[in-house]
Amino acid sequence: MAKIPVTFTHNGTDRAAFADPGQNLLEFLRRGLGDLSPKYGCGQGACGACTVTIDGQTQLACLVLAETVQGRDVRTAAGLADGATLDPLQEAFMDHFAAQCGYCTPGMLVSARALLDTNPTPTREEVIEAISGNLCRCTGYEPIIEAILSVAGRRATA
Amino acid sequence: MTEVQTYPTIDEAARAMARGAAYMGGGTIVMREVNAGTAAPVLVRTDDPTLRQLRAQGDTVSLGAGVTMAQILAEPQLDFLHPVARRVGGPQVRNMGTVGGNLFAAHPYGDFAVALLALGARVQLAGTSGARPVEDVLRDRARQVGLVAAIEVPRPRHGSFGFTKVSRVKPKGVSILSIAVLAPQTGGTLRGVRVALGGMGSGPLRSAAVERALDGQRLDRTTLEKAQSVASDGLQPPTDALASAWYRSEVVGVHLRRLLQSMESS
Ligand SMILES: Cc1cc2nc3c(=O)[nH]c(=O)nc-3n(C[C@H](O)[C@H](O)[C@H](O)COP(=O)(O)OP(=O)(O)OC[C@H]3O[C@@H](n4cnc5c(N)ncnc54)[C@H](O)[C@@H]3O)c2cc1C
Ligand code: FES
Ligand code: FES
Numbered sequence: 001m002a003k004i005p006v007t008f009t010h011n012g013t014d015r016a017a018f019a020d021p022g023q024n025l026l027e028f029l030r031r032g033l034g035d036l037s038p039k040y041g042c043g044q045g046a047c048g049a050c051t052v053t054i055d056g057q058t059q060l061a062c063l064v065l066a067e068t069v070q071g072r073d074v075r076t077a078a079g080l081a082d083g084a085t086l087d088p089l090q091e092a093f094m095d096h097f098a099a100q101c102g103y104c105t106p107g108m109l110v111s112a113r114a115l116l117d118t119n120p121t122p123t124r125e126e127v128i129e130a131i132s133g134n135l136c137r138c139t140g141y142e143p144i145i146e147a148i149l150s151v152a153g154r155r156a157t158a
Numbered sequence: 159m160t161e162v163q164t165y166p167t168i169d170e171a172a173r174a175m176a177r178g179a180a181y182m183g184g185g186t187i188v189m190r191e192v193n194a195g196t197a198a199p200v201l202v203r204t205d206d207p208t209l210r211q212l213r214a215q216g217d218t219v220s221l222g223a224g225v226t227m228a229q230i231l232a233e234p235q236l237d238f239l240h241p242v243a244r245r246v247g248g249p250q251v252r253n254m255g256t257v258g259g260n261l262f263a264a265h266p267y268g269d270f271a272v273a274l275l276a277l278g279a280r281v282q283l284a285g286t287s288g289a290r291p292v293e294d295v296l297r298d299r300a301r302q303v304g305l306v307a308a309i310e311v312p313r314p315r316h317g318s319f320g321f322t323k324v325s326r327v328k329p330k331g332v333s334i335l336s337i338a339v340l341a342p343q344t345g346g347t348l349r350g351v352r353v354a355l356g357g358m359g360s361g362p363l364r365s366a367a368v369e370r371a372l373d374g375q376r377l378d379r380t381t382l383e384k385a386q387s388v389a390s391d392g393l394q395p396p397t398d399a400l401a402s403a404w405y406r407s408e409v410v411g412v413h414l415r416r417l418l419q420s421m422e423s424s
Contacts, residue, residue, distance in 0.1 A: 022160035022192050022201075043193045045186055045251060057228065057253040063189040064254070065162055065182070065203075111249065132330045133248020 004067045010035065011079025019066035025059075026050045028066035029076065037078035037106045041135070048134030051107035052076045058114045058133070077106035080113060088151050089113055096147035100138035107134045112148045121152050160192050162201045171204035172284035172305040181305055183224060183259035186251055187267070209258075209307065212236075217313050223258025223306040227270070230257075238319050239311075242273040242338070245323045248330040258306045261292070262299050265357060265396060266332040271296060272362040273321050274309060275354035276338035282308040296362055318342040320421040323356075324413055326400060333357045334401045337414055341372060341421060348372050348381075358395045358410060367391040368414065377422050385418060386411035 003018035010033060017032045026043075029035045029052070041047035043062045050061040053075045080087040089112055092098070099105040108131055115122055115130035122130065127148045128141075136144060162182065165171040175181055180198040182188045191197035209224035214235035221230070227243040230236050231252065246252055246260070246269055260270040261281070275296065280289035284305040295303055321338045325331035335357035341348050353368040367388040375381040389411035397403045 020159070022162060022197070024189060024193060044190050045247075048248065048250060051250055058250045059254050060186075060250045062193065063186050065185060065189065065192075067162065067164075068203075129329060130249060133250045 006067055006070050008069045008071060009073045011075055023066045024062050025052065025064035025066045025069060025074070026061035029061060029074075032066075035076055035078050037076045038110075039103055039106060041103065046135070047104075047107075048111065048131075049104055049107045051110045051134060053110060053114050056114065056117065058111050060133075075110070077109045080109060087113065089116070089148070092147040092151045093144070096143045096150065098139060098143040098147040104134055104136040104138075108136065108144055112144075112151075115148070116152060122148075124149060127152075160197045160199060160201055162203060165202065165204045166206065168204055168206045168209060168284045168305060168307055171202050171206070174202045175302070175305050184226060184254040184256040186247070186255045187259060187263055211308075219311050219313055221257050221309045221311065223256060223308060225257050227252035227255055227257075238314055239273065242270055242321045245269055245321075245325075245336075251330075257309055261295060261306060261309075265360065266334075266398065266400065268356055268362055269323055269333055269336045272336045272354045272356035273338040274311065275362050275364060276321075276340045276352045277311050277314060277319065278340065278352060279309050279311045281306055282310065293364070299361070314340055315342050317421065320417050322413055322417045324409070332400070335395070335406055335410055335413070337410070337417055339414075339417060339421065341377070341418070343377070346376055348375055348377060353414075355393070355410065358390070358393045358406060360396070363393075365389065365391075365393070372418075377418060382415050382418055386415040389414045 006019050007016045019028050026038055026040060029038055038052055038061050039049035041049035045060050045063045051058050052061045054069060055073050080090060089109055111131050111134050127145050163174060165174060179200040179202040182201045182203045209222045211222040212225050212229060213220040214233050227246045230239050230243040246255060257270060260268055274292050279292040281292050281295045282289045284307040289310055319340050323336040324334045333356055338354045340352040342350055351369050351372040353365045354362055355365055356362050368385050371384040371388050390407035395403045395406035
């Protein structure tokens with residue numbers, strides 16, 4: 001079957017690539033663009049490891065048809081750092097030991113970034129809600145919640 | 159491999175569906191099948207903006223079938239639907255999953271459809287005039303009913319609508335069961351009661367027994383007890399990984415009673 005041309009923005013850069021019919025966005029990003037930051041956990045929408053934002057909204061890349069990002073703004077965890085300068089969230093995840101095996105971390109970071117972009121000073125409940133679609137099998141979530149809140153606090157007092 | 163055909167308008171998509179193709183909405187269910195290689199060989203979708211339209215004013219609100227749970231939550235005038243939309247999946251699923259797709263979501267999904275059933279919603283199919291009761295679409299959903307274009311929902315009188323979802327994992331576990339109640343009162347008497355249950359059969363269903371127990375009554379202790387005691391009458395709930403049929407039958411009345419009590423006190 002014919003490949004489908006897709007032009008879109010990937011972490012702020014204009015990109016053009018070919019998607020296979022029926023290909024999901026996760027495979028498209030990983031295999032087609034070499035962005036390995038979104039992870040494959042389940043391919044069923046259950047784990048959130050593949051979370052990306054499309055036009056600012058968190059979505060599950062494994063359940064998005066790749067060709068539908070035509071003309072859209074797709075962001076992944078790989079786009080959070082600015083060269084060697086990490087996003088404050090990434091620093092906070094390190095400071096708070098919010099990553100153990102790290103498999104959930106890119107998805108967590110994307111969900112957290114999306115929350116803070118729309119709500120810079122979330123409550124603890126809002127943080128929990130925002131990452132409720134992301135599973136972590138290592139940390140027990142507390143360090144992740146603390147890390148996100150610490151960035152919110154920093155922003156609030158800055 | 160699955161081929162996905164995208165059409166600019168609802169009508170073109172509906173015509174393609176009439177030729178036997180399956181429809182893809184937000185894709186949260188269909189894409190799983192695509193990933194697993196079990197989806198239909200041809201899927202149809204459309205970018206028609208009218209599918210994402212939402213009219214929130216007035217006595218009847220209109221939701222395009224492609225309206226997402228997140229869109230509903232962002233609309234203050236749809237506050238009566240917020241407790242329902244909030245309980246569908248996690249944030250990413252709410253950004254993707256649509257109202258139209260929820261009508262066809264098999265157990266344990268379909269929480270929003272349960273609410274639509276209690277509210278007496280009507281379904282507008284592409285290429286047809288007039289709207290069909292949501293009951294009909296839910297009953298016929300195993301067969302191809304065509305492309306749902308929009309859903310009309312009568313706005314319930316303030317405080318007359320309640321919804322609860324029982325799940326094991328909070329905040330985003332799937333339903334053990336869900337209950338939606340429309341219970342308008344006239345001078346303290348319940349009139350025109352509609353009670354819908356999810357997780358208590360093969361799909362969302364109305365409970366005639368509970369409706370009979372409530373209609374024409376005052377919401378007092380006797381009525382609550384009666385409603386609780388008949389809640390599982392005539393139903394054959396499923397047994398799955400989350401709960402047995404026996405468990406569902408035991409607890410549905412308890413949750414129904416708590417829901418009715420919370421509506422009474424609010
Ligand atoms: C992790 C996860 C958690 C979930 N949790 C819940 C939950 O708590 N509660 C719940 O109810 N659901 C849940 N779901 C299921 C699903 O996300 C929702 O039911 C959603 O509303 C389905 O909508 P969709 O647009 O994604 O459907 P799709 O996957 O696009 O379609 C589903 C079905 O509906 C049909 N369809 C879709 N739109 C139309 C239309 N306009 N006309 C005719 N047919 C149509 C499709 O052909 C298909 O058969 C969950 C899913 C995931 C992955
Ligand atoms: S890989 Fe997408 S949700 Fe698990
Ligand atoms: S750090 Fe291992 S899954 Fe979260």
